[in-house]
Amino acid sequence: MKLIQSTKNPELKQLRLLFEKARERKKKKLFVIEGEREIKKAILSDYSFTQVFMEDGSAPVEPEVQTLALHTPAFRVERKAFERISKRSGSEKIMAVAQIKSHELGDLTLTDQALVLVIEAPEKPGNIGALFRTAAAAKMDAVIIANPKTDFYNPNSIRSSLGSIFLLPSALAPSSEVISYLNTKSFAIVAAAIEPNAIPYDQYKYNTPCALVLGTESTGLEANWLQAAHQSLIIPMAKTVDSLNLSVSAGILMYEAQRKNKRLE
Numbered sequence: 001m002k003l004i005q006s007t008k009n010p011e012l013k014q015l016r017l018l019f020e021k022a023r024e025r026k027k028k029k030l031f032v033i034e035g036e037r038e039i040k041k042a043i044l045s046d047y048s049f050t051q052v053f054m055e056d057g058s059a060p061v062e063p064e065v066q067t068l069a070l071h072t073p074a075f076r077v078e079r080k081a082f083e084r085i086s087k088r089s090g091s092e093k094i095m096a097v098a099q100i101k102s103h104e105l106g107d108l109t110l111t112d113q114a115l116v117l118v119i120e121a122p123e124k125p126g127n128i129g130a131l132f133r134t135a136a137a138a139k140m141d142a143v144i145i146a147n148p149k150t151d152f153y154n155p156n157s158i159r160s161s162l163g164s165i166f167l168l169p170s171a172l173a174p175s176s177e178v179i180s181y182l183n184t185k186s187f188a189i190v191a192a193a194i195e196p197n198a199i200p201y202d203q204y205k206y207n208t209p210c211a212l213v214l215g216t217e218s219t220g221l222e223a224n225w226l227q228a229a230h231q232s233l234i235i236p237m238a239k240t241v242d243s244l245n246l247s248v249s250a251g252i253l254m255y256e257a258q259r260k261n262k263r264l265e
Helices: 010-020 022-028 036-044 063-071 079-085 125-137 155-161 175-184 223-228 246-260
Strands: 002-004 030-034 049-055 074-077 094-099 115-120 142-146 170-173 188-192 210-214 231-234
Touching (some): 010 022, 010 094, 049 063, 074 079, 115 125, 115 246, 125 142, 170 175, 188 223, 188 246
Parallel strands (some): 188 231
């Protein structure tokens, strides 16, 4: 296994570009996963890998990651050089380069009992990661990002999701295409929005197939979603508070939907 001692090494230069530049990820169709837990989840979700980088003197613990390091071009990186590339401040000792997957609506395979989360135009990678982490915990069937504003494979999304971003079927598409897809599949479109017909979230039945739709914390949902929604829901709050964190709001709705469908056992 080759030892890399300088950040000027061509492989580390490419690794840094993939970390920092969405354009480079799109061009190469590659992205970086940092952390053994996250890499393991990508392995379990059938991602393909092209390279593995380990801090010199360390070794993976998880059997799946050990196997990956044995069967993928792997490099040991001198500690100081590794820390200069790492985004985790020394807390992780391994990174891997994986191939980007397709995220087309047509790739989703959903039943008529499906519960999906739809997020319109999320801008913060950390929020995206938190949403995927909660959606995976709540056993949602898929996550759809409508009108995506940021790169799906941003390292901050992966980190904040703890790798859960790899676990769920997901799709990225313009809102108009997502609405058409949901209508074609006979989904009940349920929007988190303060509208005249809105009802408290715990009064809705969440009959499947059902799509829970949320917008940004600052502006909410665009008009086309409000027009497409079959029902608007509100989460009661204290009068001194004007909004909830997006991932918290989504978590409340997802768990209530799963509870109503008795799918949390």
